[in-house]
Amino acid sequence: MNQTCSVEAPSSAIGFVWGADVTIQVICSVSLYKVHLNVAGLAGNNLKIQNNSEQIAIPSNGIYSFPTELADLAAYSIGFPQQPGAPGLNQTCSVVGTPPIDPPASGSIDGSDVTVSVHCSTNSYDVKVRLIGLAGAGTATGPILKNNSEQILIPASPSTATYTFPTRVIDGGSYRVLVDQNPLDPNQSCSISGSVPYQGTVSGSAVTVEYTCVTNSYFVKVNVTGLEGLGLKLTNN
Numbered sequence: 001m002n003q004t005c006s007v008e009a010p011s012s013a014i015g016f017v018w019g020a021d022v023t024i025q026v027i028c029s030v031s032l033y034k035v036h037l038n039v040a041g042l043a044g045n046n047l048k049i050q051n052n053s054e055q056i057a058i059p060s061n062g063i064y065s066f067p068t069e070l071a072d073l074a075a076y077s078i079g080f081p082q083q084p085g086a087p088g089l090n091q092t093c094s095v096v097g098t099p100p101i102d103p104p105a106s107g108s109i110d111g112s113d114v115t116v117s118v119h120c121s122t123n124s125y126d127v128k129v130r131l132i133g134l135a136g137a138g139t140a141t142g143p144i145l146k147n148n149s150e151q152i153l154i155p156a157s158p159s160t161a162t163y164t165f166p167t168r169v170i171d172g173g174s175y176r177v178l179v180d181q182n183p184l185d186p187n188q189s190c191s192i193s194g195s196v197p198y199q200g201t202v203s204g205s206a207v208t209v210e211y212t213c214v215t216n217s218y219f220v221k222v223n224v225t226g227l228e229g230l231g232l233k234l235t236n237n
Contacts, residue, residue, distance in 0.1 A: 002031040002072040002111045032069035034113045035076050039064065041120040044084025044091045049118065051076055063115075070109050077106040078116050090171040090204045093120040124168035126206040127175045132160045132193065133213040136185050143190055143213070144181035148174070156183055162208065169202045177209040188213045 005028035015022070035051050039061050047058040051066045052075070058064060070076060084091040095105035096119045103114050127147050136142060136156030143154050147165045154163055169175050176199040179190045192198050194210025220236050 003028045004031050005029075030071040031111075032071055033109050033111075034069055035066045035078075035109075036113060036115040037064045037066075037078075037118055038062075038115055039093075039118045039120070042084060042091070042093070043120070043122060044088035045086070046082055047084045047091075047093060047120070048080070048082040049093075050079040050081050055081060072109050072111060074109050075106070076109065076114060078118075079105075084120060085204070090123045091120045092123055093118055122170045122172070123204075124170045124173075125202050125204075127165045127169055127177065127202070128162050128206060128208040129154075129165075129177055130160075130162045130194065130208055130210045131190070131213060132210065133188070134159045134161075134183060135188060135213070135215050136183050141183060141185040143179055143183045143188075145177065145211075146180040147177050151180055156185075169207075171202055171204060173202050175200060175202060175207055175209075179211060183213055187216045189216055 005026050008025045008027045037049060037056075037058070039047075039049075039058055042058065042061050045059075048055050049058055049064075050056075051068075054066055054068050056064060056066060078095055080093055083093060095116055097103070097117045103116050105116065107114070129145050131143070131154060134142065134154075134156050142156040145152055145154055145163070147167075147169075150165055150167050152163060152165060178198065182189050190211045190213040192209070193212035194208075196207060196209050198209055200207070222234055224232070
């Protein structure tokens with residue numbers, strides 16, 4: 001254990017011996033060290049980081065120190081009671097680095113200050129589509145949906161299901177879900193039907209856009225030529 005020792009007053013570390021023993025009182029105390037944070041990548045607000053039971057607020061990237069110093073060999077433990085969020089981006093922060101070069105998230109003081117590296121990354125979320133009313137059968141007849149530039153081919157059955165685009169969208173990023181090709185066999189038309197708009201900004205959670213598909217209807221027309229009499233009647237089905 002690292003300690004610091006000093007001569008206690010009124011004793012003196014320097015003097016003369018005058019015909020008697022000399023007693024010098026020395027007091028030793030355990031050395032104290034600080035726990036520092038090196039924060040990078042922060043783009044949100046309200047980040048709080050904890051060491052043992054002590055919390056500090058982190059407003060931006062940089063170096064921060066916990067007020068309470070720890071004795072040599074004492075334990076430290078870094079946690080994240082509150083991750084960054086609104087009004088900035090929703091993020092997840094964690095301790096990074098490779099021990100023994102970089103201190104881990106928890107450990108013991110070992111004769112010097114500890115600087116823990118923290119990196120924050122912006123969260124990403126799923127963009128989903130809920131389709132209602134599909135009437136076909138098989139993948140080839142299903143609709144093609146697009147989010148931004150990414151397409152997915154939807155199987156025509158089951159009639160109601162939710163599908164997820166493979167690429168997630170980061171918090172604060174935009175989405176734009178469109179029907180690139182309507183279902184075939186039977187021919188249907190799909191239109192936005194839910195409360196979530198087909199385009200917007202991802203903000204702290206997954207987005208589910210709802211489309212309802214209805215089978216198209218068409219007029220049956222008859223072109224009659226050469227009719228001279230009366231009473232012609234035509235039926236369909």
